[in-house]
Amino acid sequence: MLQPAVIDGLAFVRAAGVLKGRLGIESLPRLARSGCSGSVLDFVLTGGNNERDKPELRLAVDGSVRLQCQRCLGAMDFPLRFEAQLELAASEDEIAAADDGIERIVAARDMDVAVLVEDEIILALPMVPKHEQCSAAEGSDGGAKPSAFQALAALKN
Numbered sequence: 001m002l003q004p005a006v007i008d009g010l011a012f013v014r015a016a017g018v019l020k021g022r023l024g025i026e027s028l029p030r031l032a033r034s035g036c037s038g039s040v041l042d043f044v045l046t047g048g049n050n051e052r053d054k055p056e057l058r059l060a061v062d063g064s065v066r067l068q069c070q071r072c073l074g075a076m077d078f079p080l081r082f083e084a085q086l087e088l089a090a091s092e093d094e095i096a097a098a099d100d101g102i103e104r105i106v107a108a109r110d111m112d113v114a115v116l117v118e119d120e121i122i123l124a125l126p127m128v129p130k131h132e133q134c135s136a137a138e139g140s141d142g143g144a145k146p147s148a149f150q151a152l153a154a155l156k157n
C-alpha cells in the first residue's frame, strides 16, 4: 500500500501533477468507523484547469469496499468506480457564495490526499447498503424468521 501523501493543491495543479495510489481500510478511518470492514481502492489524482479555466483536482477511484448489508447483516462487497472534479477555491466563503453546483474544495498547501479521497468515497456510497438479493440462507426467508420467533415467544408468555 502506498502511504497517503500531502499535496500543495495549487502547485500540484500548476505542475499538472499526477498521483496514483492504493488505499486500504487502514487509511480510511471514517469508513472503518461507519462499519466498512475492508477496501482496496486504487485512485488517480490529477491536477489541471477545468472548462472554466479554474484550477481543479480530478479524482478517479476504482475498487471495492466491504460493507454490511442492512437487510441480512452479511458482508457485501460494494464495487466503487467514479470520477470527481473538484475546483480549487480560495476560501470557504468563496465556496459558500457559489451556487452553480460545481464541487469545490479550499486550496491549501498541505492537502491530505487520503482525506480528500475518503470524502469523495463517502459521498459515493449508498446511505443504506443492501444486497440486490440477499443469499438464500440469510435472505429470502430471513425477514420472516424473527417474526416467527417473536410469535413463538408471544405464545409462551
Ligand SMILES: [Zn+2]
Pocket: 069, 070, 071, 072, 073, 074, 130, 131, 133, 134, 135, 139
Ligand atoms: Zn443482504
